[in-house]
Amino acid sequence: xxxxxxxxxxxxxxxxxxxxxxxxxxxxxxxxxxxxxxxxxxxxxxxxxxxxxxxxxxxxxxxxxxxxxxxxxxxxxxxxxxxxxxxxxxxxxxxxxxxxxxxxxxxxxxxxxxxxxxxxxxxxxxxxxxxxxxxxxxxxxxxxxxxxxxxxxxxxxxxxxxxxxxxxxxxxxxxxxxxxxxxxxxxxxxxxxxxxxxxxxxxxxxxxxxxxxxxxxxx
Amino acid sequence: xxxxxxxxxxxxxxxxxxxxxxxxxxxxxxxxxxxxxxxxxxxxxxxxxxxxxxxxxxxxxxxxxxxxxxxxxxxxxxxxxxxxxxxxxxxxxxxxxxxxxxxxxxxxxxxxxxxxxxxxxxxxxxxxxxxxxxxxxxxxxxxxxxxxxxxxxxxxxxxxxxxxxxxxxxxxxxxxxxxxxxxxxxxxxxxxxxxxxxxxxxxxxxxxxxxxxxxxxxxxxxxxxxxxxxxxxxxxxxxxxxxxxxxxxxxxxxxxxxxxxxxxxxxxxxxxxxxxxxxxxxxxxxxxxxxxxxxxxxxxxxxxxxxxxxxxxxxxxxxxxxxxxxxxxxxxxxxxxxxxxxxxxxxxxxxxxxxxxxxxxxxxxxxxxxxxxxxxxxxxxxxxxxxxxxxxxxxxxxxxxxxxxxxxxxxxxxxxxxxxxxxxxxxxxxxxxxxxxxxxxxxxxxxxxxxxxxxxxxxxxxxxxxxxxxxxxxxxxxxxxxxxx
Numbered sequence: 028x029x030x031x032x033x034x035x036x037x038x039x040x041x042x043x044x045x046x047x048x049x050x051x052x053x054x055x056x057x058x059x060x061x062x063x064x065x066x067x068x069x070x071x072x073x074x075x076x077x078x079x080x081x082x083x084x085x086x087x088x089x090x091x092x093x094x095x096x097x098x099x100x101x102x103x104x105x106x107x108x109x110x111x112x113x114x115x116x117x118x119x120x121x122x123x124x125x126x127x128x129x130x131x132x133x134x135x136x137x138x139x140x141x142x143x144x145x146x147x148x149x150x151x152x153x154x155x156x157x158x159x160x161x162x163x164x165x166x167x168x169x170x171x172x173x174x175x176x177x178x179x180x181x182x183x184x185x186x187x188x189x190x191x192x193x194x195x196x197x198x199x200x201x202x203x204x205x206x207x208x209x210x211x212x213x214x215x216x217x218x219x220x221x222x223x224x225x226x227x228x229x230x231x232x233x234x235x236x237x238x239x240x241x242x243x244x245x246x
Numbered sequence: 247x248x249x250x251x252x253x254x255x256x257x258x259x260x261x262x263x264x265x266x267x268x269x270x271x272x273x274x275x276x277x278x279x280x281x282x283x284x285x286x287x288x289x290x291x292x293x294x295x296x297x298x299x300x301x302x303x304x305x306x307x308x309x310x311x312x313x314x315x316x317x318x319x320x321x322x323x324x325x326x327x328x329x330x331x332x333x334x335x336x337x338x339x340x341x342x343x344x345x346x347x348x349x350x351x352x353x354x355x356x357x358x359x360x361x362x363x364x365x366x367x368x369x370x371x372x373x374x375x376x377x378x379x380x381x382x383x384x385x386x387x388x389x390x391x392x393x394x395x396x397x398x399x400x401x402x403x404x405x406x407x408x409x410x411x412x413x414x415x416x417x418x419x420x421x422x423x424x425x426x427x428x429x430x431x432x433x434x435x436x437x438x439x440x441x442x443x444x445x446x447x448x449x450x451x452x453x454x455x456x457x458x459x460x461x462x463x464x465x466x467x468x469x470x471x472x473x474x475x476x477x478x479x480x481x482x483x484x485x486x487x488x489x490x491x492x493x494x495x496x497x498x499x500x501x502x503x504x505x506x507x508x509x510x511x512x513x514x515x516x517x518x519x520x521x522x523x524x525x526x527x528x529x530x531x532x533x534x535x536x537x538x539x540x541x542x543x544x545x546x547x548x549x550x551x552x553x554x555x556x557x558x559x560x561x562x563x564x565x566x567x568x569x570x571x572x573x574x575x576x577x578x579x580x581x582x583x584x585x586x587x588x589x590x591x592x593x594x595x596x597x598x599x600x601x602x603x604x605x606x607x608x609x610x611x612x613x614x615x616x617x618x619x620x621x622x623x624x625x626x627x628x629x630x631x632x633x634x635x636x637x638x639x640x641x642x643x644x645x646x647x648x649x650x651x652x653x654x655x656x657x658x659x660x661x662x663x664x665x666x667x668x669x670x671x672x673x674x675x676x677x678x679x680x681x682x683x684x685x686x687x688x689x690x691x692x693x694x695x696x697x698x699x700x701x702x703x704x705x706x707x708x709x710x711x712x713x714x715x716x717x718x719x720x721x722x723x724x725x726x727x728x729x730x731x
Contacts, residue, residue: 145455149426164419168412177404184411191418198426203436205307206374210418213381217411220385224392224404231397240401 032080033152039073040156043193044135047166050186051131051173052124056117059182060105063189067097070189073156074196080152085204086196093192096211101185101218108222109178114235119176127173131166138162149198156197163190177228177235181221188214249294250303250310252287253318254365256280257325260358268351274333277354281322281329284361288322291315296716302371306440309371312723317505318368320583324497324590325361327698331594332357332490334692338601339488341691349393353488360386360494364502373439376506377414377421380470383499384410391487402482409479410469417466417506423459424513427451441509448516456517463510464526470503472557473530473564474537481541484553485606489597492549496556497590501582504560508567508728515570515730524730527568532658534561539665542672547606548596551676552589555632558669559585565662566647569654570730572722577646579721580713584639584706588631591702595624598694599680602687608676613685622681624699629677631706633670639709 046066053059071094078086109115121127142158149157167187174180188210195202202210225235232239260280267273292315295301300311310318336353339345345353363386367379384406392403421439428438431447438444444451465476472480484492507527514523538558545551559581566578598621603611615622631638644666651659713721 141458145423145426145458148430148452148455161419164415171408171412180408184408184415187412187415191415191422194419195422195425198422199429202374202422202425203372203439206372206378206439209375209378213378213385216382216385217407220388221407223389224400224407227392227395228400228404231395231400237404239397240404 029080029152032076033155035076036073036152037155039069039076040159040193040197042069043073043189044159044163044166047163047170047186047190048128048131050182051127051166051170052121054119054121056109056119056176056178057115059179060102060109063105063182063186064098064102066186066189067093067102070192071098073193074201077152077196077200081200083200086201088204089201089207092207092211096215097185097189100215104218104222105178105182108225112178112225112229112235114178117176119174119179121173127169131169134165134169135162138165146197157194160190160194160197163187163193175237177221177225177237180237181218185214185218248301248303249287249291250301250308250369253284253291253322254362254369256284256287257358257362257365260284261355261362264354264358265351268354269347273350273354274336277357278326278329278333280358281326281361284365285322285326288319292319306371306437306442307375308369309442310369311727312720313508313727314368314505316579316583316717316720316724317501318365320586321361321364321368321498321502324586325494327701328490328493328497328590328594329357331493331597331695331698332488334695335489335597335601337692338690344394353390353393356386356390357490357494364498367502368505371440371442373421373424373441373444373509376509377418380417380467380503380506381411381414383502384414384470387483387487387491387495387499390491391483393488394486396486399486402479402486406479406483409476413466413469413476415466416462416469420459420462420466420510423455423462424510427455427459427517441513444513445516448513451513451517453518456514457522460510460514460523461526464507464523464530467503467506467510468530468564471500471507471560471564472534473561474534474557477534477538477557480557481550481553484556485547485549489549489593489600492553493590493593493597496553496593497586500556500560501586504563504567504582507564511567511730512728521570521730524568524570527564528655528658529568531561531563531565531568532661534558535565535665536661539668539672542669545672545676546608548600548608548611548676548680549593549606551608551673552592552596555669555673556585556589558665559589559632562644562647562662565658566650567728567730569647569650570728571650571654572725573646574650574654575725575728575730576721577643577650579724580639580709581643581647584643584709585632587702588628588638588640588706591624591699591706592628592632594696594699594702595621595628598690598696599625599687602690604688608680610686611680612687613683614681614687616685617687617689618694620696620699621694624696624703625677626681627703628699629673631703633673634666637707637710639706642710
């Protein structure tokens with residue numbers, strides 16, 4: 028039974044990693060939001076399984092909170108945002124997707140090597156997924172660096188938050204409830220502020236291209 | 247009732263009240279009143295801590311010990327003086343049409359919320375709450391950086407939002423690892439993130455996990471300290487936002503972030519029994535000091551230049567705390583206090599000077615002394631003070647840091663001296679023509695508030711001669727607490 032459960036947890040974690048790769052190479056904004064929603068759902072799935080096995084009630088709460096926030100509320104907000112900004116069908120030009128994938132793979136190997144000596148100290152059932160979580164953090168980071176538009180950058184940021192949540196479940200069965208609520212509040216306020224920003228940026232530059240935001244340099 | 251509740255209850259209430267009436271003319275005075283009340287509460291708290299020793303509040307979620315009590319007082323004090331400075335400053339900005347009533351409401355409300363997040367970050371015992379409030383401090387100020395809606399300010403704010411967000415995410419991963427290490431030692435997991443609990447068991451924390459955790463925590467909170475190479479947001483955010491915000495960002499937020507690093511360092515030192523954390527901090531500190539001094543020469547914008555000077559001084563403090571030991575820690579804490587006071591005083595004078603000249607470009611600001619001697623002298627004395635001229639206190643703290651470095655890390659001393667020399671040349675050669683010579687600036691409609699400038703500089707001068715016994719006692723206790731070496 029426990030072997031099956033831990034395989035299930037690993038399966039969810041690998042789905043999250045695959046989705047992180049998919050986001051890295053996805054050019055359509057609308058599809059990025061879909062991928063983000065699916066990633067949130069996979070996080071909910073993995074958390075629920077861990078909660079079921081360990082009978083930790085607070086993990087059920089945080090799974091419910093994640094479902095509400097990352098599968099329903101934030102994607103709804105993002106859909107509204109891209110509708111009002113009229114960028115629903117925007118396609119971004121991404122250079123050299125194969126190179127990006129190879130850098131991603133190197134990051135994954137690096138993350139596994141960093142996490143390996145640590146994860147064996149963890150007693151949790153999901154300790155094997157710590158490496159995957161760290162890999163997802165680095166992949167989201169890579170995605171944010173390579174994007175030139177505001178909305179994909181924010182989605183990269185949100186995906187990093189998903190990965191951090193996965194790391195918390197796999198290392199320690201989740202952070203204390205107070206902290207988790209605080210983090211959720213920060214994410215919610217952060218996404219609202221980024222929405223305000225996007226309107227300000229577009230009003231000023233008539234586009235959401237971050238390349239306009241590279242004037243402040245040392246000369 | 248515990249005065250601690252008032253210390254952060256007052257700014258929270260202030261933020262809510264000003265969210266409703268922040269656009270009215272009297273909002274400026276309300277802002278000052280709330281900041282002053284919060285400073286008063288901090289003073290009562292300090293008196294109580296002197297009388298009764300360290301205290302806890304709300305279970306064990308909040309605590310006051312020698313390390314954070316003086317930072318709470320300092321934060322509340324600079325919060326109050328900046329509110330006083332902001333009264334005439336923001337009035338002029340409003341007259342110039344840069345601030346609409348709606349923006350004023352946002353500004354006043356967020357000013358108080360920002361003070362609230364910093365005070366909670368300083369007093370919380372929970373490493374998770376510390377993270378949450380550090381992120382909240384970014385979120386409250388990010389809309390203020392872009393409040394003028396110019397292309398440059400939008401760019402600065404977006405950079406601030408994304409870079410600090412990513413940076414602080416690394417710190418969250420570090421916090422998760424810290425919790426994982428604690429979970430193995432502290433059986434009841436709910437309180438395993440309380441700093442006092444962690445401190446009690448720090449010798450038993452797993453060294454492998456803790457060393458990785460510290461790397462992430464240092465990188466994460468170091469982004470907010472403004473350590474090179476993760477400093478890119480800092481000069482932009484300081485230069486493009488309203489000057490009162492530059493003053494509190496530079497004088498207070500950077501300190502709070504460094505405070506978070508120090509809390510993590512104490513735990514790491516206890517778990518590792520080695521100088522790993524200190525060595526990392528020495529490396530980042532030296533890199534920041536040297537890189538910032540080189541960047542200083544290339545600046546044209548006066549606020550950007552002083553932002554780079556903040557990076558330099560934060561690097562110097564990080565270096566001092568990295569060295570560790572009673573003297574270097576004492577010097578680091580003294581430098582922290584002096585940098586807050588003097589750098590905010592400089593930003594106050596710079597704010598008035600840029601308003602009078604109508605530009606932030608240094609080559610267009612000339613002869614301040616002729617039009618308003620007080621602003622001119624404020625800027626001149628402030629610059630001399632931050633550059634470490636005796637008899638100002640920075641001379642004492644830098645002298646202590648350099649002599650300790652000479653003893654413990656001889657090869658670093660020439661590097662530091664060179665960097666300090668370069669920044670002296672860079673800043674002094676720019677400030678001198680701004681203050682003296684023929685004038686290009688106009689008088690302002692509202693008289694500037696210069697009392698805060700000279701109060702800060704006076705305190706900076708006093709700390710060069712004489713450190714009051716209570717303050718001295720705290721510094722020494724806090725220096726012992728930080729330990730190291």
